[in-house]
Amino acid sequence: AAAEAALARARAPALALVVLLPATVLATALWHDDRSMPVTAGELASAFGSLALAASLLALWLRQNERRKAALPAFREIRRTTAALAARARGVGRGAATARLPAQGPIVLAGVAAYDPASGERLTGVDLALTMPGHVAILGGRGSGGRVLAALLAGQLEPTAGRVTYDGTDLRAFDPSERARRIAFAGDEPVLMAGSLLQNLLYGDLAFADGSSPDPDAAPPPGLHLEERLLEALTVTGLDRLVVARGLASLVAPTIDPDTAAAIVATREALRAALAAEGAAHLIEPFDPHRYNAQATVGENILFGEPVGSAFAQARLASHPFTRAVLEAEGLTRPMIEMGLSIARATVEIFADLPDDHPLFDAFSLFPAAERGFFEDLVARQPEATGWRRGAAGQRDRARLIGLALRYSETRHRFGLIDAAFEARLVGARRTFAALLPASLRAAVEFYDPSRVTVAASLEENLLFGRIAGAEAGAGTRVRAVMQRVLTERGLERTVFRFGLAARVDPRAAESGLGAREGALTPAERSAIDVARCLVRQPDILVAGLALDERSPVEIRAGLARLRAARAGRGLVVCLPDAVSLPPDLPFDTVLRAVRNTVEVVPPAEAGNRAGEPVVREEASAWT
Incomplete structure (x- = not known):
């Protein structure tokens, strides 16, 4: 709006000249006219009015044309998306619009060829049979076609040739909303919206908070209450640390619940005693009305x-x-x-x-x-x-x-x-x-008042009633470890999670080091949100076509172990780079390799751990 206003002010003199110059020429010509009949005031006013109207209409047309040009890319994208949805709707309407996804069965690809215009990857002549529920690994770097195969298995991409069936029924014949709920897909670039972290995690979730479903004919998703499912998904993807960090940095609002405010104030003394017991009390500079706080401006x-x-x-x-x-x-x-x-x-x-x-x-x-x-x-x-x-x-x-x-x-x-x-x-x-x-x-x-919560201060500052002194290396890590233990003991861990889930997300801001904006997310965190929102829905099959090329094998294997444990007894298809060796003590049911635009099944012996490389059991996150 500011840019538009500045542009309008800059154009105002030009618009005035467009009106005044012809008007001046016309007035001069009329003034020197040799006609016996003088120019009346009405004729002069109509001439000037016509010029002003013409100039305003010209300016309006130019402005409308600029807006049309700016909107054309968005409308082209809408046209492309609606065309794809119309084609899907035609596929549903051809026969089995009432077909329901089975709980288990084989996914069969027969003579399948496909092309993804977004990535430029393609596959040809794919013949596969994968039994679900099962765990499948697709090996192949970017450009190999592995992500095209993942999109085909999730029903997100339609084959240009051949058929993809689930328990004998074409994937296109199932209801799209049910298919999206039962076969979740985590792609390379998730859809994020300007809102809270919780809203982004629940994006696409068709289930209500009590576990019921808006579809009366569909069975409610099995498992835990929404909050428990969220905690499990955050732990599996490593986002729990992000949520805790965002929660501690969140500002306390004036509308805070009185019971929560009282619990925060009561935790201050317990936290101060725990820090003293750990010999870390000197790492906090408290808010003292009689002392200057060196950690503040x-x-x-x-x-x-x-x-x-x-x-x-x-x-x-x-x-x-x-x-x-x-x-x-x-x-x-x-x-x-x-x-x-x-x-x-x-x-x-x-x-x-x-x-x-x-x-x-x-x-x-x-x-x-x-x-x-x-x-x-x-x-x-x-x-x-x-x-x-x-x-x-x-x-x-x-x-x-x-x-x-x-x-x-x-x-x-x-x-x-x-x-x-x-x-x-x-x-x-x-x-x-x-x-x-x-x-x-x-x-x-x-x-600042030690007897009550300070509105507009961060939750961490309210808990510590002070700030962490940064003079000693690792001070923040030591203090937050003690804080985490005290919060767990006093039952405030969920409160921190709720503060973190309410933190705002800026989908346009990418965190890139020192200049990161508030609400920005790293590429790994954005991918983790996509996986977490799929886990919250508790689908029958989870297809994770993630770009993991920049992660180390240690991180990938540790995070993969947590993901597979969470998906025990359910279907899982995950794309992994070729450099990752699969641990022999936790074998996949099927290992595929995408190479040269086709897919081959990797023998079990070849899919095992590389000779001489120890099995990694670290708890490092694969996503953050």
Whole structure:
């Protein structure tokens, strides 16, 4: 919307010229006309009105044409998808629309050829018979045709020649919704939507939370309640660690359940005692109203709480009149400006050779790349913190420098700008801030209070009532291990899971190191979500056509063992790279190899563990 508004403003002069130039020419011609009859006001008004209408219609047509061109790719994709669905519907309508998927039986491919336009892979002359329920491994790297075979077995891809039958019935004859529920398919690129992690895990799940089915003629899916099925799926795919991490990082909402809030407060003392017993109490810097917290920024120390709303948000804290009044009352305005100038000068020097889009700049700079030019200019024209410009320009410079100082953290940025005396002055400003905060602004800050939950703070900070000190290596790992044990003992593990499942997912953001956005997922986590949502549905057959080429054999085998244990007694078809050796103590019922656009059955002796290679039993995740 901002880009469209800027474009409209840029086009406004051109549109005005389109109207004014012809109007000026016409008016001049009429003014010098030798006719005896003068031009009336109505004729002149109609001429100008016609020109304005023509120009507006031309602009409207151009804008509509641009929108049409922008929408064409989406409509082409819709046309392609609906054509495929129409072909599937015609296949269902030809004969056995009422056919029901059997619980077990052979999947037979007879003279099958298929082509996947998305990947460019194809298969020809495939003749196979696979008994279900059974566990089948398809060996073959990208481009070998293994994923085409997986899509054929799941009914996601129709053969261009031959037939794929399940217990003697063509797969195309089954009801598509029932087939999708009973034969789940995890592809290379899952469909993710902007929503919570729970919504993405339940995407495509036709079962209600109590295990019933919206289809009255279909039997309810066997197994556990939805929450238990979710926990099992998350554990198998390794997403449980992601959910716990997202849960601990989630912000506590004002609508938190009172019983849950009371349990979090009660857990603080137990967690503090457990950390002391483990000799790890020093790894937590608590929220103490009388001490400066080195793990927090200068602004967070002055607030000593979490901003609720935008009044005291980090971007507006320096420019808020009340903040400026507190700094002035404590004599901190000048020192904060000097600190901000020192930060700006050091940051400009450190990142002088890095481009604006470098991930290190976004990760460690105190100002965004868009403001880099402003601070470089400020440092260049202000070698010392004296002689500031008067007026609005000087006020702007000082506010921006104070904003830098408020975002500074000694333990993270380490410029040596805060000593013990300055910490004491900032703690004094904290007391002044809390004492003088007017009643109209009290709802804008949630102060830290050991007797209640702090709204807008993370769940981890509420449990610890402090922050993890990062000076010691492995501090976070040690603290979270103790925290996990205490949460399990006190029955709060499910609460953390619920917080994590409510975390937002950004389907457009891909996590790529230091510049990852909030809600972003790694490619492995996206694939794991696809497998987990299939496991939650508890299908009769799970077909996992995943791209595992970048995982190590250790990770693949450990995760594969968990997946096979979860699918014991049920059908499983999984694509694996050729480099993976299959453990001999847990053999697959059938091992296939896709090579040169065809499929061959691997003999049991050849499918066993490579000579001299130990069987791996590590619990490393294959997906994360």
